[in-house]
Structures are given as C-alpha cells and as structure tokens.
Amino acid sequence: NGSYDVEARYHTTGFWQAVARNGTFKHITLLVIVLNSVYIAIDTDYNKADDIANAAWQFQLAENMFSLFFTLELAARFMAFVEKRDALHDGWFLFDGLLVMLMDFHTWFMPMVESLVKVGDVDAPQGGSIFRALKLIRLARLGRMFRLLKDLPELMMLARGMVCAIRAVFSTLCLLLMAIYVFAIVFTQVLADSPAAAAGCFETVP
Numbered sequence: 466n467g468s469y470d471v472e473a474r475y476h477t478t479g480f481w482q483a484v485a486r487n488g489t490f491k492h493i494t495l496l497v498i499v500l501n502s503v504y505i506a507i508d509t510d511y512n513k514a515d516d517i518a519n520a521a522w523q524f525q526l527a528e529n530m531f532s533l534f535f536t537l538e539l540a541a542r543f544m545a546f547v548e549k550r551d552a553l554h555d556g557w558f559l560f561d562g563l564l565v566m567l568m569d570f571h572t573w574f575m576p577m578v579e580s581l582v583k584v585g586d587v588d589a590p591q592g593g594s595i596f597r598a599l600k601l602i603r604l605a606r607l608g609r610m611f612r613l614l615k616d617l618p619e620l621m622m623l624a625r626g627m628v629c630a631i632r633a634v635f636s637t638l639c640l641l642l643m644a645i646y647v648f649a650i651v652f653t654q655v656l657a658d659s660p661a662a663a664a665g666c667f668e669t670v671p
Contacts, residue, residue, distance in 0.1 A: 471555050471557070471558070472485070472486055474546055474547060474548070474551045474555075475545040475546060475547065476545060476546075476547050479545075481541055481544035481545045482545040484541045484545070485541050485542050485544075485545035486545075490541075491616070494538055494616075495612075495613075495616045495617075497531070497534055497535075498609055498610070498612050498613065498616075499613075501531050501606070501609060502609070502610050504527055504531070505606055505607065508524060508527075512524045516575065516576055516579055517571070517572060517575070517576055518576040518579070518580075528571075528572045529572060529573075531568070531572075532565075532568050532569050532572040532573065535561075535564070535565050535568060535609075536565055536569060539558075539561055539562060539565050542558060542561075543558070557612075557615055560608070560611070561609075561612070563605075564605060564606070564608055564609050567602050567605040567606075568605070568606060570602060571602045571603055575602070
C-alpha cells in the first residue's frame with residue numbers, strides 16, 4: 466500500500482479542489498503560519514490588554530486577519546473532499562480544525578462571553594478565574610507551529626530521528642548513572658578513613 470495522500474480524496478474538478486491543491490496557496494499558508502508564529506511572540510511582549518476588545522487596533526486587526534485566513538483555508542480543504550466525512554479521518558485536518566475553533570472562539574466569541582460575565586455579575590469572584598481559564602486558549606495557537614512538520618519534510622525527518630534516538634540516549638543515561646553509583650560506593654568505602662572523608666567528602670553514597 467502507498468503512503469496516505471489526502472488529495473486522493475479530493476474532487477478532481479471544481480473550484481475548491483483547485484484551491485486546496487494549488488502550490489501557491491500551500492506556500493501562502495505556510496508563510497502565514499510562520500508570520501503567525503512570529504506574531505505570537507510580538508503579541509506576548511507588547512499586547513498588555515486583558516482581552517482583545519481592549520487591545521490596540523493593530524492587535525485586533527492581526528487577530529481577526531489570522532482567524533479569517535485560517536478559517537477560510539480550512540473551509541477550502543473541507544469543501545475539496547468528495548466525501549465530507551473523510552475529513553473526520555484525516556489527522557491533520559482534525560488538528561487544524563481544533564486550532565481554528567479555539568482561535569475563532571478566542572477572537573470572536575470570548576469578548577462576548579467576557580462582556581456577559583461582567584454584566585451579569587461584576588463582583589463575582591469566579592469572574593477572574595473564568596477569564597484566566599479562557600485566556601489559556603491563546604496558548605493553543607502555539608500548536609499551529611506543528612504544521613511546519615507537515616509542510617517541511619526535513620523537520621519531520623529530524624523529529625522522527627529524535628524520537629528514534631530517545632531509546633539510545635536513555636540507555637546511555639542509565640549506563641552513566643550505574644557507573645556513577647558504583648564509583649560512589651567504591652569511593653565511600655575506600656576513602657572512609659581518609660582526610661577526604663574527614664573534610665566532608667565521601668561520607669555517604671549520595
């Protein structure tokens with residue numbers, strides 16, 4: 466069996482499949498992902514507003530533009546499927562869909578939720594906890610950087626190599642710990658009556 470190719474499940478004719486297959490569209494998406502990753506750092510450093518509704522207009526514009534682009538990009542990929550239920554079997558589509566939902570909720574729906582909570586009970590002690598919990602959704606934006614693993618095969622190869630190397634590195638660590646443990650016991654016993662022990666060295670194994 467050949468490797469999984471999501472485009473094999475797309476329509477062969479039509480507007481949406483042409484967009485989803487288009488190389489320029491894919492490159493633009495990759496560029497926007499990189500820009501979004503850079504923007505997250507800028508937003509973290511300079512956007513001190515508690516919510517997007519109170520942020521500077523530059524941050525509001527950026528949040529809305531990123532949300533709109535990723536929503537349309539996901540919609541184009543969804544419409545390209547011959548059988549729409551096949552989208553539910555595509556891991557990357559589900560991953561992107563979750564990120565888009567969280568991003569849209571943070572950008573478009575969370576301000577309304579915050580307004581309703583503040584209007585409903587201004588002094589509610591739970592209000593701050595709710596806001597802090599909702600703001601954690603912003604951290605999900607970092608997950609979009611994993612899309613680079615899909616679009617840049619070299620990064621995926623490095624990631625798989627690191628996973629494969631974990632066992633060897635762990636075995637090496639265990640060997641080093643065993644060696645340190647053995648020598649700790651030897652030095653503690655051999656140097657028990659030496660000046661080093663009297664000076665506070667090698668009194669115990671730890």
